[in-house]
Amino acid sequence: MPPPPPPHQIHITPQTTTTTLPDLFLTALSILFFFSSTTTLTSFPKPHFPKLPFLSFPSSPRRFLKIPSMSVSRKMNNSHYFSTPQSLSDWLKPRLPSDSFASWGIKPGTKNIHNLWLEISQGETFLADSTPPIRTVNVVTVKVINKNQTLIESHQELSDGSVRNRCRPLSEKMKPNESLKDAIFRAINEELGSILKDGNEVSINIVNGSYKEKVEERNSMSYPGLPARYVLYSADVEVNGLPDGEFCTEETEEYPDSEERRVAEKAVSVKKHFWKWVLAVL
Numbered sequence: 001m002p003p004p005p006p007p008h009q010i011h012i013t014p015q016t017t018t019t020t021l022p023d024l025f026l027t028a029l030s031i032l033f034f035f036s037s038t039t040t041l042t043s044f045p046k047p048h049f050p051k052l053p054f055l056s057f058p059s060s061p062r063r064f065l066k067i068p069s070m071s072v073s074r075k076m077n078n079s080h081y082f083s084t085p086q087s088l089s090d091w092l093k094p095r096l097p098s099d100s101f102a103s104w105g106i107k108p109g110t111k112n113i114h115n116l117w118l119e120i121s122q123g124e125t126f127l128a129d130s131t132p133p134i135r136t137v138n139v140v141t142v143k144v145i146n147k148n149q150t151l152i153e154s155h156q157e158l159s160d161g162s163v164r165n166r167c168r169p170l171s172e173k174m175k176p177n178e179s180l181k182d183a184i185f186r187a188i189n190e191e192l193g194s195i196l197k198d199g200n201e202v203s204i205n206i207v208n209g210s211y212k213e214k215v216e217e218r219n220s221m222s223y224p225g226l227p228a229r230y231v232l233y234s235a236d237v238e239v240n241g242l243p244d245g246e247f248c249t250e251e252t253e254e255y256p257d258s259e260e261r262r263v264a265e266k267a268v269s270v271k272k273h274f275w276k277w278v279l280a281v282l
Contacts, residue, residue: 080129085117085263092226095131100225105268108162111222114267118260123176134227135220138174140183141234144192144242145207149277151242153191157272164221169234180211180233188239191273194250195243202241210236246276 082088092113093101105112119125119137128134144151153166172187188196188204196202212234220228251270 080127082117082120085113085266088117088120089113092133095133096225097132103224105160107224109158109164109221110224111268112266114263116223118263118267119173121260124173132225132227134229135223136229136231138231138233139171140174140180140187141168141232142170142172142184142187143210143234143236144170144239145236145280146238146242146277148280150280152276152278154246154274154276156270156274159269159271174233180235181206183233184235184237188237190252192239192242192249192275193252195247196239196241202239205238207236207238210234244277246274249273249275 080091082091104110105115116125116135120127124137126136128136150169153168153170155166156164158164170187170191172183172190174183175186178186184204184206212232214232216230216232218228218230220226250272
């Protein structure tokens with residue numbers, strides 16, 4: 001009788017890994033890249049997050065603001081640099097009607113060459129190199145609403161004692177690279193802040209879907225003889241804490257202690273704003 005067959009055995013043959021020269025080269029590159037990336041990330045400067053703008057009314061203990069994010073794209077550059085109001089005046093004289101230019105700051109309700117120089121130096125106004133030059137201004141129009149009423153600025157009292165009729169919603173020239181939200185903040189703070197600071201609570205809410213944009217070209221009332229192109233960005237805004245009837249506000253200081261402030265002392269500025277509620281036009 002033949003002997004029984006041996007039990008079935010499984011043989012595992014170990015595999016010998018052969019490292020080739022290309023593999024060693026790739027491994028070295030990977031290690032070098034890892035340490036290079038680690039060094040770069042470790043030495044990379046911390047990101048800077050800009051502070052969000054806010055309304056500051058020191059006497060009020062509580063504030064809450066509800067503002068959606070909106071941005072406005074604007075690209076404009078002045079073709080000339082004017083170091084002083086006099087250099088701007090010398091450039092404008094041959095380009096404007098002499099009688100119109102001479103009325104700046106003299107005719108009631110007009111501004112003078114110092115005002116225009118400040119607007120240009122702050123990046124609020126841009127002049128095209130043409131005859132006559134065209135002044136382009138980006139303007140935010142804040143339509144403050146309350147149920148079926150809209151807040152209107154009836155008139156302004158200027159620093160020279162004259163009165164300028166307005167009959168329009170709150171509006172303000174926009175700063176360079178300023179978003180619509182930031183411009184609304186600043187406009188309300190500058191023109192309504194003197195009366196809002198007396199309340200205990202202020203809320204500002206931009207009405208969704210109310211944003212509009214349009215362009216108007218007309219002669220400037222502030223600078224006779226200088227054509228103007230206004231790019232208007234508007235939105236409906238709800239602001240609580242405002243009086244129900246007619247009221248007056250005082251303009252806040254716009255320029256710090258600088259060369260602009262010294263020029264501003266010679267400019268025609270707004271001292272008081274006079275407001276009233278009117279029925280909204282549907």
